[in-house]
Amino acid sequence: MEPINLYDFESRAESTVPHNVWDYISRGSQDGIALKRNRSMLESILLRPRFLRDVRKRNLSTTILGEPIKFPIMIAPASRQTMVHPDGEIATARAAAASGTIMGLSTSSTKSIEEVAQAASGPLWFQLFHCGKEETTSLVRRAEDSGYKAICLTVDTPIPSDKEMDIRNSWQTPPEAYPGNFLYKITSKTPSNLDSGISEGHHMRPPTIPLTFEQLPWLKSLTRLPIVIKGIRTAEDAALCVKYDIDGIVVSNHGGRQIDCTLSSIETLPEVVTAVDGKAEIYFDSGIRRGSDVLKALALGAKGVFIGRPIFWGLAVNGQAGVEKVLDILYRELDLVMAYCGFTSVDQIDDGILHLPLEMEYSRIPYIEEIRGLADLHAKGLISRNEFDSKRESLLGIEKQ
Numbered sequence: 162m163e164p165i166n167l168y169d170f171e172s173r174a175e176s177t178v179p180h181n182v183w184d185y186i187s188r189g190s191q192d193g194i195a196l197k198r199n200r201s202m203l204e205s206i207l208l209r210p211r212f213l214r215d216v217r218k219r220n221l222s223t224t225i226l227g228e229p230i231k232f233p234i235m236i237a238p239a240s241r242q243t244m245v246h247p248d249g250e251i252a253t254a255r256a257a258a259a260s261g262t263i264m265g266l267s268t269s270s271t272k273s274i275e276e277v278a279q280a281a282s283g284p285l286w287f288q289l290f291h292c293g294k295e296e297t298t299s300l301v302r303r304a305e306d307s308g309y310k311a312i313c314l315t316v317d318t319p320i321p322s323d324k325e326m327d328i329r330n331s332w333q334t335p336p337e338a339y340p341g342n343f344l345y346k347i348t349s350k351t352p353s354n355l356d357s358g359i360s361e362g363h364h365m366r367p368p369t370i371p372l373t374f375e376q377l378p379w380l381k382s383l384t385r386l387p388i389v390i391k392g393i394r395t396a397e398d399a400a401l402c403v404k405y406d407i408d409g410i411v412v413s414n415h416g417g418r419q420i421d422c423t424l425s426s427i428e429t430l431p432e433v434v435t436a437v438d439g440k441a442e443i444y445f446d447s448g449i450r451r452g453s454d455v456l457k458a459l460a461l462g463a464k465g466v467f468i469g470r471p472i473f474w475g476l477a478v479n480g481q482a483g484v485e486k487v488l489d490i491l492y493r494e495l496d497l498v499m500a501y502c503g504f505t506s507v508d509q510i511d512d513g514i515l516h517l518p519l520e521m522e523y524s525r526i527p528y529i530e531e532i533r534g535l536a537d538l539h540a541k542g543l544i545s546r547n548e549f550d551s552k553r554e555s556l557l558g559i560e561k562q
C-alpha cells in the first residue's frame with residue numbers, strides 16, 4: 162500500500178537506507194531530549210474545533226517575503242541529500258517547484274548552488290553557514306547571481322556538535338555526498354582536519370565561523386536579498402534581530418540535532434512572536450509531521466513552516482515523486498484540519514483554536530507577560546507606539562548590548 166502519512170514514509174525510508182546514514186539523519190544530539198520534546202510538545206497542544214461555518218471553499222496559499230506559495234509548508238535546508246537518492250537536491254528542488262513552494266538549499270548541499278538553480282523552476286533560498294569573509298562573500302554572490310530569493314543564515318551551530326551515534330558508527334560523509342559548493346577545493350593539499358569532521362556541516366568545507374550580531378550589517382551589505390536568521394529561540398535574540406533589521410526569523414532548534422536539553426521549538430515560538438511584534442516574518446521548524454502541527458505553528462504566529470527529515474524520507478522512498486507526495490500529504494492534512502477549525506484561508510488562523518498545555522499557557526519569563534500587557538495597551542490606544550517600543554526594548558535589555 163502507498164504511504165498514507167509521513168510515518169509510513171519514515172518506516173519505509175528506514176528500511177531502504179544504510180543504518181549509519183539513517184542514524185545521521187534521524188538522531189538528535191546526546192540524549193535526544195530536545196528531539197523527543199519537539200514531538201511531545203506539539204502533540205500536547207490540542208485543538209478547539211469550530212463548526213456551523215461555510216468551509217466548502219478553502220485557500221491555503223500565502224506569501225513569504227512577498228513570494229506567493231501554494232501552502233505555508235516549505236523545505237528546510239538540509240545537507241547532503243544524495244546520501245539517500247542520487248538526484249539529491251535536484252529532485253527536491255523539482256518537487257518543491259511542482260508543489261508550489263520554497264526550497265532552502267544548504268551550504269553543505271551535494272548539488273551546487275548553480276546546479277540546483279538550473280534545475281529548479283520555483284523559488285529557492287540559500288542557507289548560509291558563515292565560512293569566513295571571503296568564502297561567505299562568494300557564496301552570497303553566487304546565490305544572488307543564480308536567482309535565489311533570500312539568504313538564510315543559520316546561527317544555532319556556533320561550533321560542531323557531534324552526534325554520539327555518528328561517533329559510534331565512525332561516520333564519514335560518503336564520497337557521493339561531498340558538498341557540491343566546495344568540491345573544487347578538495348585536493349591533496351586540503352588540510353585533513355577539513356576532511357574528517359563527523360559533525361553536520363563540517364565535512365570538506367571551510368568550518369563554520371560564528372557571526373556576531375555586530376557583523377550582520379556587513380552580511381546585509383553583501384546583497385540586495387532579504388536576510389532570514391535561522392535558529393533563534395529566545396525573545397532577547399529575536400529582538401536583536403529586529404534591531405539589526407532582519408527580514409525573517411526561523412524559530413528552530415535544528416530538529417534537536419545541535420544542543421540537547423533545550424525547550425522544544427514550538428515552546429519558544431510564542432516569546433519570539435511577542436518580541437518581534439510584527440517587525441519581521443516568523444517561520445517555524447522542528448518536529449512538523451502532521452497538517453495539524455502546521456496549523457498549531459500558524460496559530461502561534463508563524464507565517465509558514467519548514468520540514469527537514471521528512472524530505473529525506475520522501476527522497477529515499479521515491480525521489481522527486483516521494484518528496485511531492487510528502488508535501489501533498491501535509492497539504493491535505495492541513496486543508497482538512499483548517500476546515501474542522503472553521504477556517505477557509507490561512508490568514509484567518511489564530512490562537513483561539515488552541516488548547517495549550519499548562520506549561521505553555523504562561524511564559525516562564527515574566528517580562529514576556531509584561532510585553533504582552535503593553536501590546537494590549539497599545540492596541541487599545543492607551544500608549545503610543547514609541548512608548549511601547551521603548552518599554553519593550555528596555556524589558557528585553559536591547560540597549561545594553
Ligand SMILES: Cc1cc2nc3c(=O)[nH]c(=O)nc-3n(C[C@H](O)[C@H](O)[C@H](O)COP(=O)(O)O)c2cc1C
Nearest residue numbers: 186237238239240267315415416447448468469470
Ligand atoms: C540530515 C539533516 C541535515 C541538515 N542540514 C542542515 C544544514 O545544512 N543547514 C541547516 O541550517 N539546517 C540543517 N538541518 C536542519 C533543518 O534545516 C531543520 O531545521 C530540521 O531538520 C527541522 O526539524 P525536522 O527534521 O524535525 O523537520 C539538517 C537536518 C537534517 C535532518
